[in-house]
Amino acid sequence: HRHTCRALQSTSAPERALQYTPGQNIHGFTIKEVVSVPDLFLTAVKLTHDQTGAHYLHAARDDSNNLFSVQFRTTPMDSTGVPHILEHTVLCGSQRFPVRDPLLRVSSAASDYTMYPFSTQNSKDFKNLLSVYLDAVFFPCLREQDFWQEGWRLENEDPSNPKSPLVFKGVVFNEMKGAFSDNERLYAQYLQNKLFPDHTYSVVSGGEPLCIPDLTWNQLKQFHATHYHPSNARFFTYGDLPLEQHLQQIHQEALSKFERIDPKTEVPPQPHWPYPREAHVSCGPDALAPDQTRQNTLCVSFLLPEVGFEEERIEALLHKIEIQMKHQSTNFGLALASYIASSWNHDGDPVELLQISDSVNRFKQALKDNPRYLQEKVQEYFKDNTHRLTLSMSPDEQYLDKQAKSEEEKLQQKVQVLTEEDRKEIYDKGLELLSAQSAPQDASCLPALKVSDIDPVTTRIPVQISSVGGVPVQLCEQPTNGLVYFRALCNLNTLSEDLRPLVPLFCSVITKMGCGSLDYRQQAQEMELRTGGMSVSAQVIPDSSHLDMYEQGMVLSSSCLERNLPHMFGLWRDVFNRPHFDDEERLRVLVMMSAQELANGISYSGHMYAMTRAARHLTPAGDLHETFGGMEQVKFMKRVAEMQDLNHVIRTLPRLKKHLFNPHNMRCAINATPQKMSDSTKHLETFLKEVSGNRKDRKPVRPNTILVLYTSIIERYHTITILRIDMFCDSNYQPCHMKTFFQMPFPVNFVSQSIRTVPFTHQDYASLSVLARMMTAKYLHGEIREKGGAYGGGARMGSGLFTFYSYRDPQSAQTLAAFRRGVDWAKAGLFSQQDIDEAKLSVFSAVDAPVAPSDKGMSLFLNGVTDDMRDAHRQRLFRVSHQDLLDVAERYLSVGRCTDGAAILGPENEVIRKDPSWIIK
């Protein structure tokens, strides 16, 4: 036993990294600093590249989900969106890998840096991806065509017709038009620009739609040469793979080919204002926001010199830090990369940032030395601060028209100076681009995993099913770093139809109204002090074997440090037994907030709303999903928020509570360390005893509820109790075809079409999943994004539905036609074995995505998907053949053979208005 311990210790990644010494030279890099950070279980190694001055930080940690990221300081001095368009174009192909790879499109841009991260659990995959990313950022092709496609171009509206009018096209151009229709985003943008009016923060780094057409291809290439240079780069790697290999590969494949430059990208400090300022801006009206007359936004912002301690309650802050350090997320590497990115970008020390407990201790010491420390800080940063901006924003009825008019003027400016020759050239280039986009991509030059590299079997998750106080409980022992995760699912089968739309409202207010002896402020503080958060959400869970069966429920979710178990369950007890429903004032604030949040979310998640709506009449679960989280819910909340008197709502809350908080309809789950499991169960038992007054034997409102027994669980664990799931089965359900159009006050569309297919356990589900990925990468991406100019689009399989969608799309009817041609493309079978393998790998990377200890066992608990079911799906995925894909395309997706629905959210649309088959909302 001793021997194993030592062997394990000597292979731990943080310990291995501690062997490095400052001054040591490895593959062209010099080690500057090696620091152990025990709070985060990692060792930080800071290096610089000798030849170019590139900065490098490695965090060695025993986590197999390794991460690489490279970030560049990108500080534009105009609003043409050059860093944003560059971010798009570098992913269009590079010297060694001159192909577009739609699966590679992950990057993130802030207003002053651009970052390219990826993570993987497979070391071969890491090496491959590292080659592709290095080549993409340092040696991109940046072809003129890439610039036209991703940035902006003038083109005939119909590229094949030289007589059709010239219009602006381009992915970023449309993306930013969409982004600027989001009022919250617009406000944040103005705020930044006006608070920092003297340098890079005064411009729109993503691109102002009307400035984008001022950018030239040469300017783009110039920006790349000066900004995407190793001397302006910061590399970060994280995980358990050896550092030397990363350094060697990065030096050989990229950095050794550069000489040091002075990128001159530092941002000078903003001069402090001697007097506060005020400004006013206008925005578009928001059709779905509650109360049109009260849509003004006001905010006071300060320029804070360095960092301020914003938390008033120090204990709550320290508790929060402790929880954050112990909570294991699956993307810990990415979280670290994002955490250090901004400060590192301005030459802050990333190692210092990682040493969180040192900062906490310094803070405690400062507080001890000077009890007025915080008050003085507040005085300095807020009260006495003259760099203060009061920015107000209000809707302008004419806003959209004015925008459209300025775009038209800009277009005329460009078009008027064109000669006949120029026009001919634009037409020819448009055709060239179209044919380049239509040419099949040969991705075989990209290094990639093979399907045979994929693990042949599913990793099983051991859970125990037992019963506590008559309530079924799933226990899952996990290395949770001393945190306990609690979930409960309350089945809503006894709820009458008329109360259903109120369930999301109930969920969003129930932990925020106060409970027991606590008012809502005290409750919030107690939750912050004792738990890692407590939330309640509405759930629609489609059955994995029958399309017309589903479970409707509400999920309670919370976590806490082991020492706080009694407090966490005590809070839940008070929420169950003595919630405060009678504070109309508080309820009004919460209702306004959620209605506003829903309305604001549409321009960002429009594709989700379109997909939900398209699926509404295809399955009973789809119908409920629309009620809980679709456009119906947005409109319902708007009506509630506009009510003069909320007493009617207040009276329904206790009625809902009776159905929702009924232990008779509950099942629970706990994820904790093996040592703390029995303690956790004991506290859960006490809780269940205390809330047993809510237990009622209620008859389901619908007689056709059936009981699904998870036999495979019983067999495997030989337990006496089973996890019981009551399902609704609507055996008389008739799916129907429905097309709905929502006219919205934004200039782009979200288009979706959904087709009823088969449930998760069906034979053909795997083939349809692979088909959706392949159709997205090999057909829809090219049609909808590259040719159509939408920000995104594709197909996905889930909940028994095959669903097409587009995101921030200048087209609508054309996109629906592209969906149909996608099916024809699949039925024609013009795809290769490599296309199929790529799609399979992409499906597997989702299936095998790492699951955090807090979430292990959740697909069984919530969805009833057992390990055996997951494994059967896995085996089917491996077997999917060319013929299978042809078969499912023919059988499920062919016009005339399928039942489908469609939905569009978008601006006024003449074609659809004249088409009687559409319902206009």
Ligand SMILES: [Zn+2]
């Ligand atoms: Zn973009």
